[in-house]
Amino acid sequence: MAKLSLSGPVSCLPLLLLLAWCAPECHGGRILVAPVEGSHWVNMDILIRELHLRGHSITVIRTSKSWYVKEESSYYDAITVPVEEGFDAEFVKEILLKMMDIERGGGSMIKFMSLQILVLSAMRDAHEITCQVLSTMFEDRALMQGLDESQFDLVLTDPAFADGILLAHYLKVPLVYNVRWVISAEGHFFLAPSPLSYIPITGSGLSDKMTFSQRVKNMLFHFIMQFQTRFIIAPLYQAVCAKYFEEKVDVSELVQAADIWLMRVDFVFEFPRPTMPNVVYMGGFQCKPAKPLPQDLEDFVQSSGEHGVILMSLGTFVTDIPSDFAESIAAAFAALPQKVIWKHVGERPSTLGNNTLLVKWMPQNDLLGHPKIRAFVAHGGTNGVQEAMYHGVPVVGIPLFFDQYDNLFRLKERGGAKILSVASVNRVNVLQALQEVLYEPSYRENMQRLSRLHRDQPIKPLERALFWIEFVMRHRGAAHLRTESYKMPWYSYHSLDVTMFLLAVMTTFVAIFVLGVKCMCTRICCKHKLKQE
């Protein structure tokens, strides 16, 4: 397939026109993908590969600073938008290290405020970069004309950033989300009624059963989230809309107008909550049965004997961890009879035991599905947590940032995980946590139960996701599954106008009745007096 690797914006027009011209000969549909970097791309990539296998042609938008989304690919064409400042590996690494530093510091209120400010400022920067990318695209008329003439059947995007949403609106193309986050808030909060009495705001660390004070905390978190979304993030995109769209649009309406929301959770993982007909749950779509391990890894795993193996990974984003942090963990591992496979790219800790194998990369899914694996030490990213659930492996969680605590908390609530805060990581605590998860059978039993529930579905999550993507292409949208209630003013949506009107009517009736009775009483009294006189 011809590559569409464009280093400068002007160069893309002839290729896009060619793409448009050859439309009738292409198998399947034409999909424009606006992905998000890092672990989000790992997810999106799985969908893209499958869509390519099904005969659809894929065009991916990336920037010249993209580090996960490569320019060269055998299964998609890339449109590379040139940027000076990028949402790149260095940008992310710097923020994550700062966050970890704060996490390890003491003083919970100060820590909380510092983290909030840092996260918010980083989020704002990242969304600003996205808006710059959008502006560059909209300014490039040849590119936009080319995209328009390509007659895409679908825009597939991760709405953690809103570039795909604005592009779909501009191109008038149906929109499907591969979603967990929507510009800084958890996806459901944008779409479905979410009573704060039993739906915890992500980041609050709360469950669906809350005490009064927890519900107060949850509402305060809701206010913070609303403030961030409405007054800090959304206005950035609103400015882009105002500049480049002819008609007046509201960004939050655009967000809610997507045809299908492919949610990267399911209700074995997530607490039960209201949902909408156009939400399709594909949690764990990336999980699959384990393949055989490479021979050297298999030999290492088998050498663990009856004790089995512990896996450890802190995810795709974290490359460096502070050395004392690594030393504590290594020392705890060294005190155990199990073998350990640790995905670690920093310096080799001096306390590392003979039982621990450091690797730069590991086939995580295949390892988690190996019968010798006894526990998984994880940071709590969605992908890892879902894989642990799929394979029924208990977890020792060390959440670092974002939603990681909440992800792990969902496993903990079901009795499948033990959580250690970054601040409390030392040899003794890590060792105790590992021993509890390894030798208390309930952890494994609970994860196995979750695994059975997760796997017992009428159709596999990946198949379900692909079905609905193709459904939207077949029917040019899925308007029948989508309410348009988001177009109502807030006071109408919440029936405040109707309530006020009915109250006014009732008050009037009561007032008339009271006045009537009063009048009658006065008249009767008067008559009575007259009679007496």
Place this chain on the structure above:
Amino acid sequence: MAKLSLSGPVSCLPLLLLLAWCAPECHGGRILVAPVEGSHWVNMDILIRELHLRGHSITVIRTSKSWYVKEESSYYDAITVPVEEGFDAEFVKEILLKMMDIERGGGSMIKFMSLQILVLSAMRDAHEITCQVLSTMFEDRALMQGLDESQFDLVLTDPAFADGILLAHYLKVPLVYNVRWVISAEGHFFLAPSPLSYIPITGSGLSDKMTFSQRVKNMLFHFIMQFQTRFIIAPLYQAVCAKYFEEKVDVSELVQAADIWLMRVDFVFEFPRPTMPNVVYMGGFQCKPAKPLPQDLEDFVQSSGEHGVILMSLGTFVTDIPSDFAESIAAAFAALPQKVIWKHVGERPSTLGNNTLLVKWMPQNDLLGHPKIRAFVAHGGTNGVQEAMYHGVPVVGIPLFFDQYDNLFRLKERGGAKILSVASVNRVNVLQALQEVLYEPSYRENMQRLSRLHRDQPIKPLERALFWIEFVMRHRGAAHLRTESYKMPWYSYHSLDVTMFLLAVMTTFVAIFVLGVKCMCTRICCKHKLKQE
């Protein structure tokens, strides 16, 4: 399979014990079914037959007055509860004729009130009868002990009446609903957040896009529905609970505690609205491709030539219709070039044309799927409407009572149906409506579009329903899909306590601040005065 046809309550114990004893040898699970009569049974019967084919053993509860649910069956065992007064054919027929009389009368407000009172009174009677059946069962210790020892894996019930719900609670068995109505209200209203601003109350005849006055009407309907459910119907069951359950239970909590709700709608039919993770949509599960017609019917259909055939049926409940009503319809049919097949059990109308064939029963699904069928004259029962959608046949609707107007209204809103009120039925109106639906292509095109959308599902609705019934048996419930928010007090659920608390805190802060400022001002003023003095 041994028949469990019990004419007296005491006689059932040995048979139930035998059933319990042979458990390990039985294939599949043991399902206790508490059905509802009439067209509701037609639906339930399809599920029961399929479950039987999959190797499950089914026990159905019926009364000695049941007329659809037969005592003898090759695919279920029956427990017959002896009753003196029954929710029987006569009871229903009498009410329906009264309702039709009122519908045909003039004066919309009086008509509305009379209908409401009649329906409410009939509903109350029917629920009272159900409560009597429940009392008879609970009083019969041998029967209840037998049911308990049968160790059912599941209670499958239609919660339009709550007998199955109370039985499941008593027997501590997982509960699955085959549902559209829950003790007088549409099912979703019991379960999912339902903003009245865009979710029309069934019976209101409104869509999901309402003007201000329509939203006022919708809220008033909501109040009526709430009043009926809470103060008229629920207390009947609450009294049964108080008498026969040891612990204190709340009926509406029992209703909401069901594991899976198999909803007899889908979102091709229903307006999009919030839903919950344990709601499984199986709308149209009874529909299937048409089988060949019996030869005489096929000959009749073919004789219609290019004009095609019109079908007419007013459903399972209506056996008699007023003769002038029948005469008008027959006269309209006679004026058309199409052939007509009319399911009619009353007297033969004198105006009947040669083109019209009266039948006592017809293979409705096979006829609707025949390519010669041009239109369907229907009362708007859920089954018929779903079948028309499945086969893409446009509808002329004459709604008689209950949810029939709302069902037809959903087709009308999508451009697939024309509605005639019972009061407006005369030769001219019926003829005009038929001609419009027959010769205006948009009606057929829209129904064909709905048919394509409805059929385009990753798994057939019936398969989906059966999967989730068996899921509940495999995992002994589906607690992970069910919120327990219904256990919260209403003021907590709606966060009123939290809101009041936060307002109080804010007010206190503001008051302290204002007082502080006032104090400071006073002091400054005093000092100023002292200085001046």
